[in-house]
Amino acid sequence: MTVSVKMPDLGEGISKATVASWLVKVGDRVNEGDDLVELVTDKASFNVPAAVTGIVRQILVQEGEEITIGGDLAVIE
């Protein structure tokens, strides 16, 4: 089963963020709750954790690129 890692809702008025750095790479095994990626927006840096345990199969947004709320960041299998 594959699960998409989505950009979380960071509250009212924030529609997008920039990927500052990936803390994992494709092929890495991650546990539920492990930090996957650091996003930055409006003076805040925010780490997105893995919602499930599994292997990172795809990274869909590169460092420096923007992502909108609900957008797919990665795929974990």
Place this chain on the structure above:
Amino acid sequence: MILSQDLLICRTKDIGLTDFFQACQLQKKFVQEVIDGGTDILLLTEHAPVLTLGSMATESNILLSGEMVKARGIGIARVDRGGEVTFHGPGQLVVYPILNLNKFGRDLKSYLSKLEQVAIDLLRYFGIVANSVEGKRGVFVGPKKIASIGIGVRKWVSYHGMAINVNTDLRYFSTIKPCGLEVEMTSMERILGKSLSMDAVKGQAINCFCDVFNLKITKA
């Protein structure tokens, strides 16, 4: 009216003058504590002179070479917070609220605005009229910036925070483009024409912080 039993508890800890990296380590420890269900905590400190860059900050906003910065006894650190380059040094009050934002609406903009409100209320107490500016973060007195903001969030627990120039030696800011902006910095000392007791400012900062976030304070 908010009844006292409705207030959330927050610890405060004044860690005095600290090395920036040591303070980061301490924050990490408390962030983990709060993630694990511990009580929120507000750290108060002043740092030895250091330039810090947010995760996506541009190094060209440091206007001196690395050697020149070092020669002046200033450290450089890249940190996992939002925002551009800023300066921390003695005479500047730095507050690091380590709060479980699940209890405060999981709303980063609202959290940042509340931090600004703490500084605005604090400054008003000392007779300074300050405000936030639409589209910019931080707190301003007229066109000059007096407080800077940059936060990190892990599992909805906040860290890093806000720096307010109390008696800061403002000459240090000439080494950078603060927050990537063409902005002049100011301090409470500069505006009031006298240096302030840091303890008095810290005490009032805690009061303002409690009022804005509806918190009841205990000493850590």
